[in-house]
Amino acid sequence: MKYLDEFGNPVLAKRLVEEIHAATTRPWAMMEVCGGQTHSIIRHGIDQLLPEGVEMIHGPGCPVCVTPLEIIDKALAIAAQPGVIFCSFGDMLRVPGSGQDLFGVKSAGGDVRVVYSPLDALKIARENPERQVVFFGIGFETTAPANAMTVYQARRLGVTNFSLLVSHVLVPPAIAAIMESPVCRVQAFLAAGHVCSVMGTREYPPLAARYGVPIVVTGFEPLDILEGIRRTVVQLEAGRHEVENAYPRAVRDEGNPAAMAMLRDVFEVTDRTWRGIGMIPGSGWRLSSRYREFDAEQRFAVADIRTNESPLCRSGEVLQGLIKPHECAAFGKQCTPRNPLGATMVSSEGACAAYYAYRRLDLVQLS
Amino acid sequence: MIDFENWSCPVPLRDTPQVVMGHGGGGAMSAELVEHLFLPAYGSAVSPADSAVVPVLGGRIALSTDSYVVKPMFFPGGSIGDLAVNGTINDLAMSGASPLYLSIAFILQEGTPLATVGRIAVAVGSAASAAGVQVVTGDTKVVDNGSGDGVYLTTTGVGVVADGVTIGPERATAGDVVIISGDIGVHGVAVLSVRAGMEFETTVISDSAPLHGLVAAMLATGADVHTLRDPTRGGVAASLNEIARTAKVGIALDEPSLPIPATVADACSLLGLDPLQVANEGKVLVMVPADGAEAVLAAMRAHPYGGGARVIGRCVEEHPGMVTARTALGGTRIVNMPIGEQLPRIC
Numbered sequence: 001m002k003y004l005d006e007f008g009n010p011v012l013a014k015r016l017v018e019e020i021h022a023a024t025t026r027p028w029a030m031m032e033v034c035g036g037q038t039h040s041i042i043r044h045g046i047d048q049l050l051p052e053g054v055e056m057i058h059g060p061g062c063p064v065c066v067t068p069l070e071i072i073d074k075a076l077a078i079a080a081q082p083g084v085i086f087c088s089f090g091d092m093l094r095v096p097g098s099g100q101d102l103f104g105v106k107s108a109g110g111d112v113r114v115v116y117s118p119l120d121a122l123k124i125a126r127e128n129p130e131r132q133v134v135f136f137g138i139g140f141e142t143t144a145p146a147n148a149m150t151v152y153q154a155r156r157l158g159v160t161n162f163s164l165l166v167s168h169v170l171v172p173p174a175i176a177a178i179m180e181s182p183v184c185r186v187q188a189f190l191a192a193g194h195v196c197s198v199m200g201t202r203e204y205p206p207l208a209a210r211y212g213v214p215i216v217v218t219g220f221e222p223l224d225i226l227e228g229i230r231r232t233v234v235q236l237e238a239g240r241h242e243v244e245n246a247y248p249r250a251v252r253d254e255g256n257p258a259a260m261a262m263l264r265d266v267f268e269v270t271d272r273t274w275r276g277i278g279m280i281p282g283s284g285w286r287l288s289s290r291y292r293e294f295d296a297e298q299r300f301a302v303a304d305i306r307t308n309e310s311p312l313c314r315s316g317e318v319l320q321g322l323i324k325p326h327e328c329a330a331f332g333k334q335c336t337p338r339n340p341l342g343a344t345m346v347s348s349e350g351a352c353a354a355y356y357a358y359r360r361l362d363l364v365q366l367s
Numbered sequence: 368m369i370d371f372e373n374w375s376c377p378v379p380l381r382d383t384p385q386v387v388m389g390h391g392g393g394g395a396m397s398a399e400l401v402e403h404l405f406l407p408a409y410g411s412a413v414s415p416a417d418s419a420v421v422p423v424l425g426g427r428i429a430l431s432t433d434s435y436v437v438k439p440m441f442f443p444g445g446s447i448g449d450l451a452v453n454g455t456i457n458d459l460a461m462s463g464a465s466p467l468y469l470s471i472a473f474i475l476q477e478g479t480p481l482a483t484v485g486r487i488a489v490a491v492g493s494a495a496s497a498a499g500v501q502v503v504t505g506d507t508k509v510v511d512n513g514s515g516d517g518v519y520l521t522t523t524g525v526g527v528v529a530d531g532v533t534i535g536p537e538r539a540t541a542g543d544v545v546i547i548s549g550d551i552g553v554h555g556v557a558v559l560s561v562r563a564g565m566e567f568e569t570t571v572i573s574d575s576a577p578l579h580g581l582v583a584a585m586l587a588t589g590a591d592v593h594t595l596r597d598p599t600r601g602g603v604a605a606s607l608n609e610i611a612r613t614a615k616v617g618i619a620l621d622e623p624s625l626p627i628p629a630t631v632a633d634a635c636s637l638l639g640l641d642p643l644q645v646a647n648e649g650k651v652l653v654m655v656p657a658d659g660a661e662a663v664l665a666a667m668r669a670h671p672y673g674g675g676a677r678v679i680g681r682c683v684e685e686h687p688g689m690v691t692a693r694t695a696l697g698g699t700r701i702v703n704m705p706i707g708e709q710l711p712r713i714c
Contacts, residue, residue, distance in 0.1 A: 008695060008696075010695045010696055010697070013696050014696075014697075042700070043694070043700055044694050044695075044696050044698055044700075045694050045696060045697065045698010045699060045700060046696065046698065048698045048699075049696065049697065049698065090639075091639075116638070222696055337706055338706050348639070357700075357701060357703050358700035358701050359700070359701070
């Protein structure tokens with residue numbers, strides 16, 4: 001991990017910042033797709049170092065934030081059922097559904113457990129054969145291989161009391177949807193490095209060509225992000241729109257073929273509703289027919305879900321880069337990480353939470 | 368020393384290798400547990416009566432009480448037993464008190480192995496003895512299997528504050544230097560590394576330690592120490608936010624100065640946690656005016672529990688009630704009060 005520290009080296013960062021300033025002659029608006037990048041940009045104050053006019057628009061790549069409300073409500077309903085052990089990544093527990101969150105279900109007696117890997121949930125299922133164990137399988141292409149592997153293992157081992165509540169989302173259709181929007185201001189993308197470490201870069205050249213935008217595959221440490229921004233500015237200034245890999249230590253063009261084969265076996269493409277954005281065609285994965293028996297939505301009859309979003313929350317506009325978090329009237333007032341109205345305030349990768357956590361000071365001083 | 372690992376039950380403890388409801392019933396079984404398990408573990412100072420009677424103490428008296436619900440109960444570098452002793456000693460020490468006496472209550476879940484209770488009691492006894500503090504009274508209750516989780520402890524401590532010593536969060540003042548006594552986040556990472564479902568290999572061991580000796584060494588310099596705080600639950604972030612709000616000062620940290628060991632930084636980065644929000648059990652945050660800071664730092668560094676002491680920031684007039692950090696890249700960010708439990712990130 002010493003290796004990682006080197007990607008936060010302040011001297012090298014200063015040099016990159018200078019190069020970005022030297023390369024910039026005009027204002028540019030670029031979107032970092034991934035919430036992990038948003039978190040890193042705001043935490044390290046990278047956006048404060050950029051030339052005036054170079055604007056980072058925070059993209060929809062926070063899996064917690066875009067998981068549809070209906071799925072959250074289904075998770076709450078399943079987790080509340082007696083006999084169910086409901087396993088989830090930690091930051092899903094505080095995401096508000098229409099009524100409460102998973103913490104609320106837990107305090108009311110539901111067996112809700114935080115795990116670090118879906119394989120841990122499978123282990124729990126094998127240790128508790130008389131209980132139904134459900135894993136909340138959400139996320140982008142990054143988290144999908146582990147979920148696919150878990151379902152694959154469950155079938156191989158004959159574990160019949162395990163199921164997956166799945167709501168995977170995909171980056172390329174989201175990029176297309178953002179560019180198709182009539183109010184789109186995005187001129188370039190920093191693509192999500194870890195998504196590309198799974199899927200490779202070959203999905204992106206058609207997008208770059210169709211919409212005339214540079215797409216630079218970018219990592220997560222400060223130097224990674226600055227290098228991604230530098231290459232993007234250089235392309236924009238030169239009028240080019242190509243796919244570049246600025247994260248070669250983790251990303252190969254062909255991706256991870258073993259993971260992709262597993263994904264093709266376990267999942268199939270489906271239309272998906274993104275919380276705050278709406279339905280994007282072909283933007284999700286669900287379990288393929290071969291694995292449908294492991295689908296928690298099939299196993300548990302959770303019909304009659306009526307969703308109810310806060311009328312104040314403007315997270316949809318934040319997720320599409322139309323407003324900055326503090327431009328929402330509820331930001332820091334009715335909506336805080338402690339009482340989030342929308343998911344972007346919950347996850348530490350959510351743009352609203354990142355602004356609240358690290359940037360409140362400037363906003364207070366500005367106002 | 369009793370060999371709790373190879374516990375062979377002496378006749379008076381009957382033949383139950385686990386806690387049964389009768390151990391909390393106040394009858395013969397309770398008495399036997401005290402006589403044959405707790406007293407040998409604590410030493411001779413425990414009062415046989417319901418209350419301990421001790422001499423009137425000079426100066427002002429400091430009192431503190433704290434409950435311990437640690438999962439798992441044993442972790443690299445310590446156990447719930449020494450946490451319960453050191454934690455209460457440290458709460459007293461943070462007001463500048465010299466801790467003298469402890470009272471300790473055990474809440475046992477039915478079915479807990481007596482060997483486990485024994486190991487914890489011995490850890491309590493050894494930690495108290497190492498710190499020069501006497502366990503003078505205690506209590507035991509048993510709850511039904513399923514109503515608790517192994518062993519819960521509550522300790523109450525009594526100490527004496529010397530005349531002229533006034534230490535508290537409200538005294539933190541703009542201009543004060545902020546010092547920490549050593550590495551940040553090691554206790555929390557040590558406990559997480561053995562928590563069920565999260566096991567990972569690390570060389571990190573808990574920093575659980577009694578800090579009253581270190582505090583005495585700091586006060587002996589004659590410096591006007593304003594504020595002391597041991598950053599336990601919620602970590603450095605929670606402690607500094609509490610102080611900033613109480614004293615209505617801003618606190619400005621210098622992020623590159625924060626002593627976060629690579630092992631802790633790596634574990635936190637992997638788990639999606641912030642080291643500043645991770646618990647410490649043997650560290651102290653100090654606010655002291657700049658003219659006394661050098662002497663205090665030197666005294667801390669000369670003490671076994673303060674070898675890694677260093678300045679991490681300043682109290683400032685700007686942004687009262689808020690803690691900020693200057694990042695390595697030159698940006699500024701807010702260091703927040705953690706909300707509740709830290710939630711590991713999805714990716």
